[in-house]
Amino acid sequence: MLSVSVSQAFEGFSLNVSFEAPQGITVLYGRSGTGKTSIINAVAGLLRPTAGRAEIHGRILFDTAEGIWIPPHRRRIGYIFQEGRLFPHLTVQQNLLYGRWFAPGTARRETPDRIIDMLGIGHLLKRRPGMLSGGEKQRVAIGRALLSGPEILLADEPLAALDDARKADILPYFERIRDELSVPVLYVSHSASEVARLATTVVAIEDGRVTGLGPARDVLSDPTVTPLGIRSAGAMLTARLVRHHDDGISELDAGGLPLLLPRIDHAPGRTLRVRIEAQDVMIATTHPTDISALNVLPAVLTDLRQGDGPGVLARLDAGGNTILARITRRSCDALGLRPGMPVFAVVKAVSVPREAVGDHPGRHV
Amino acid sequence: MEWLSAQEWQAVALSLRVAFWATLLSLPAGVWVAFILARRDFPGKQLLNGLVMLPLILPPVVTGYLLLLTFGPQGPAGSALAKAGISFAFNWAGAALAAAVMAFPLMVRAIRLSLEAVDPKLEEAAGTLGASRVWVFLTVTLPLILPGVLAGAILAFAKAMGEFGATITFVSNIPGQTQTVPSAIYAFLQVPGGENQALRLVLISVAVAMGALLISEILARRIARRTGGT
Numbered sequence: 001m002l003s004v005s006v007s008q009a010f011e012g013f014s015l016n017v018s019f020e021a022p023q024g025i026t027v028l029y030g031r032s033g034t035g036k037t038s039i040i041n042a043v044a045g046l047l048r049p050t051a052g053r054a055e056i057h058g059r060i061l062f063d064t065a066e067g068i069w070i071p072p073h074r075r076r077i078g079y080i081f082q083e084g085r086l087f088p089h090l091t092v093q094q095n096l097l098y099g100r101w102f103a104p105g106t107a108r109r110e111t112p113d114r115i116i117d118m119l120g121i122g123h124l125l126k127r128r129p130g131m132l133s134g135g136e137k138q139r140v141a142i143g144r145a146l147l148s149g150p151e152i153l154l155a156d157e158p159l160a161a162l163d164d165a166r167k168a169d170i171l172p173y174f175e176r177i178r179d180e181l182s183v184p185v186l187y188v189s190h191s192a193s194e195v196a197r198l199a200t201t202v203v204a205i206e207d208g209r210v211t212g213l214g215p216a217r218d219v220l221s222d223p224t225v226t227p228l229g230i231r232s233a234g235a236m237l238t239a240r241l242v243r244h245h246d247d248g249i250s251e252l253d254a255g256g257l258p259l260l261l262p263r264i265d266h267a268p269g270r271t272l273r274v275r276i277e278a279q280d281v282m283i284a285t286t287h288p289t290d291i292s293a294l295n296v297l298p299a300v301l302t303d304l305r306q307g308d309g310p311g312v313l314a315r316l317d318a319g320g321n322t323i324l325a326r327i328t329r330r331s332c333d334a335l336g337l338r339p340g341m342p343v344f345a346v347v348k349a350v351s352v353p354r355e356a357v358g359d360h361p362g363r364h365v
Numbered sequence: 366m367e368w369l370s371a372q373e374w375q376a377v378a379l380s381l382r383v384a385f386w387a388t389l390l391s392l393p394a395g396v397w398v399a400f401i402l403a404r405r406d407f408p409g410k411q412l413l414n415g416l417v418m419l420p421l422i423l424p425p426v427v428t429g430y431l432l433l434l435t436f437g438p439q440g441p442a443g444s445a446l447a448k449a450g451i452s453f454a455f456n457w458a459g460a461a462l463a464a465a466v467m468a469f470p471l472m473v474r475a476i477r478l479s480l481e482a483v484d485p486k487l488e489e490a491a492g493t494l495g496a497s498r499v500w501v502f503l504t505v506t507l508p509l510i511l512p513g514v515l516a517g518a519i520l521a522f523a524k525a526m527g528e529f530g531a532t533i534t535f536v537s538n539i540p541g542q543t544q545t546v547p548s549a550i551y552a553f554l555q556v557p558g559g560e561n562q563a564l565r566l567v568l569i570s571v572a573v574a575m576g577a578l579l580i581s582e583i584l585a586r587r588i589a590r591r592t593g594g595t
Contacts, residue, residue, distance in 0.1 A: 044493055072492040073500075079493040085486055089508045098504075102495030148494045 002026075002152055002184060006042050006052040010035065015049075015208040021152075024200025025178045025185040027216075030227040034205050036188045040154045043186065044079050045072035056151050073102070078145030078183075080155040084137040086129035092140050093125040099148025109149055110181070118180070119143050119173055135166035142173060146183070153177070153185040159194065167194075168355055174198050175359045192228060196220060196236045196275035197358035220275075221322035223305040223313045230307040234277035235324045238360055241270045249294070249349065257319040260294040261352050271360040278313060280351035281325035284344040285335050295347040299323065301339055304332065316345050323347075373562060375541050376549035377569055383457055383545055384525035387465035388472075388518055395469060395517060399476035400502075404485075421470040425530025432463055432535040459536035460543045464525035471524055472517040479513020480506070512585045519581035523574050546570055 005018035015035035019026075028036040041047035043054050043061060048069065054061040062069045078099070086095050096112060103109070116122050119139045129137060138158060145153055155174075159167045171194070177185060178198065189195055195202060195216065202219040204212035204227040212225030219225055221235040239254035241264060252259040252274065259274070266272060288296060299318035306312055312332045316323045323345050337343070369377070401407070402414055420428045436443040436453045443453060453459035483506055491501040507514075529547035536543040538552060550566050553559035 046489055046493070071497075072489075073495050073497050075493075076495070077493060079490065081486070081490060083486070085484075085490040087487060087491070087505060089505075098491070098496075099494030102500065144494065154493075 002043070002054065002056045002186065004039065004043060004052070004054045006039050006049045006054075008035065008038055008042075008047075008049045008052075010038075010208075013208045015039070017203075017205060017208070017210045019203045019210055019213055021184055021186050021203075022201060023182070023184055025174065025187050025198045026201040026203060027195050027199040028186065028188045028203050028205055029195050029199070029219075030190060030205035031229075032190055034227075035208050036190075036205055037156050040079075040156055040186055040188055043075075043152075044077055044154055045070065045075050059151075076103075076149065076151045078148050078150030078153045080138075080141050080145050080153065080158045082157045082160050084129075084134075084141040084161075086132075086137055086140055086144070088129050090128070091125065092121065092127050092129070092132070095129065095140055096121075096125075096143050096147055099144060099150075103149035110146055112147055115143050115146050118176055133166075134162050135169050138162065138166075138170055139173065142170075142177075146177070146181070150183060153183050155185060155187045157188050157190070159191070164355075171197055171355070171358065179359065190228065192232045192234055192277075193275060193355050196234065196273060196356065217322075221315070221324060223303055223315045223324055226313070230305075230309075230311055230313050230326060231279065232277070233313055233324050233326060234275050235322050237274045237276065237321050237323075239272055239274055241266055241268050241272055243268050255320045257297060257321055259297075259347075260349050261357070262349055262354070264354070264357050266357075266359075272357055273360045274352065275356040276323060276347060276352060277356075278324035278326035280347060281316075281323060282346040283314060283316075283325050283327055283331075283335065283337065284346055285337075285341070287344055288346065291346065292348070293346045294349040295345075297323070297345045297347065299343055299345045301337055301341045301343050303339060304337065316343065318345055369565065370562065372540055372544075373549065373566060376544050376546050376566065379457060379460070379541070379543075380526055380545040380547075381573075383461045383464055384522050387461040387468060387525040388522045390461075391465040391469055391472065391521065392514070392518055395472040395521070396476055396507075396514060399473045399480055399517075400506075402473070403477045403480040417473050418470045420467050420531070425467065425528070426534050428466060429463060429531035429534025432459075432466065432531065436462065436535075453536070455536050455539060456542055460532050460545060461525075463531040463535045464528045465521075467528045467531050468521035468524040472521040475517035475520055476510060476513050479510040479516075482513075483509045512588050515581055515584055515588070519577050523577050526573055526577075527570065 002021040006015060008015045015038060017039060028039060030036055038047055042049045042052060051064045053063040060068050061075050119142060121139050121143060124132060124136060159170055175198065178200065187198060199216035202212065202216045203210055204219055204225045206227050212219040212222055217236050226233045237254045239252040239259055242251045242253050244250050244263060248263045249260050250264040252261060297318045299316040301314055302317050303315035304312055310328050311326055312329050314325045314327060316325060325345060398417060434440050438454045453462050488501050488505055491505045496504060527547055532545060533548055538544050538548045546566050550563045553563040
């Protein structure tokens with residue numbers, strides 16, 4: 001368990017946050033330039049905040065009130081940087097084992113073989129970082145941080161420098177860290193899909209303040225918490241994969257609610273998390289017929305939130321699942337929508353991309 | 366060896382010894398000064414930078430005279446060191462000191478340039494992996510600046526081999542004691558018929574300088590292949 005509070009004044013805004021990061025991946029979620037990186041740099045000891053305190057498993061990392069500041073090399077953290085930062089003069093193997101050399105005997109030790117195997121980098125060990133692709137570099141950086149025996153893993157937008165295909169390659173490794181290793185992760189992201197895929201806990205940060213804090217599903221389906229603005233809002237569902245149909249459609253079951261999505265590369269029986277973007281959901285007041293959308297879900301409108309522009313964010317309860325829908329105020333008025341109304345949520349199957357579906361945390365436990 | 370007289374041989378051997386020790390002993394200081402100039406901010410940084418670079422700009426004779434005033438038998442540092450049994454007066458150690466001071470700016474400059482090319486983010490990363498400042502320097506910074514350190518050392522060695530003005534002012538021109546190759550060339554040119562002897566020493570100087578450059582080139586290339594990762 002990591003508990004953090006940080007205050008820091010920046011030009012134009014001030015950062016003032018306080019939160020706890022339990023087991024699993026805790027994502028600091030917000031726009032660029034809201035001070036997220038400053039928070040994890042304070043935890044890492046790379047930036048000294050004006051005021052604050054951080055403690056991991058009861059061990060104080062810094063406490064400005066007490067005048068305590070543990071230097072970075074004695075904090076036992078593993079930091080995965082956006083740009084990898086591998087040592088160019090060492091081989092992949094030497095990079096991987098670098099931190100292990102300095103780890104105290106009491107540190108939690110993952111065996112190198114297990115981590116190398118988990119990250120699929122066994123064939124790269126003899127190479128130098130200059131010979132690796134971006135995705136390979138980042139996998140080695142992840143392994144290097146893990147093998148230093150950290151008590152917490154920090155990741156500062158570790159996928160931001162990669163193209164979409166590489167991102168999709170790396171995401172599963174973070175899922176495996178979350179599900180197979182016991183080290184907690186503090187992860188900075190401004191990507192809604194990463195948050196939906198990885199987060200156990202979400203700390204939503206807007207204008208330097210925490211505006212939402214809690215389990216990922218709750219925070220993401222709260223229409224009042226939109227750290228990236230109403231445009232990129234989207235709810236997260238937990239669903240079990242039922243079967244694959246012959247026509248390339250996979251059928252899921254979200255707590256009794258059937259969901260049809262394009263083919264998902266997982267075996268039936270798996271519990272998955274699915275992110276449905278608010279802008280991909282339509283609302284109908286009567287059951288639409290003769291429509292191409294595969295998912296017409298009966299729901300109850302529970303909440304309406306006016307955006308700054310012409311948009312409205314509606315929260316729907318569909319069989320116990322929360323779905324967010326972004327519609328125009330004009331449509332909202334024309335349909336006479338108000339909380340408590342029974343409606344139908346219309347979701348095109350193809351609007352849910354493959355990257356929006358991932359393993360559900362705790363699956364392996 | 367018949368083609369070199371005893372005096373010429375003495376000069377060559379002495380020059381090599383002076384340049385070797387001047388380079389070796391000033392190298393740690395050079396790395397340290399380059400490091401704090403490149404990486405630290407402190408009051409008086411410009412002053413230190415100026416002091417280090419001064420011998421490059423001052424007339425060598427002035428540097429030599431200042432050394433004589435400071436490290437000579439009557440100088441403050443010289444008399445203090447004399448009590449400890451160390452003397453720089455009119456001996457080869459004095460010649461090495463003069464050579465080291467004159468070569469220091471070149472050495473620091475080369476090392477500082479290579480330090481400034483090292484990404485501090487790599488050092489930061491090493492810190493998060495548990496390495497203390499000293500270990501970060503030894504395992505990340507130093508291997509990455511090795512080509513620069515090497516270039517600085519070779520440059521300093523070549524400069525020390527050729528140093529004349531400060532040396533002759535500080536420790537004079539005593540054959541077998543302080544007569545380095547340049548001093549010997551100068552001395553031979555003062556006597557009629559000494560041109561041949563001078564010319565032989567000139568050729569040796571050129572050969573040593575070329576050899577030093579060649580070795581540094583080969584070593585630098587080997588290191589670059591190792592650290593470049595390409």
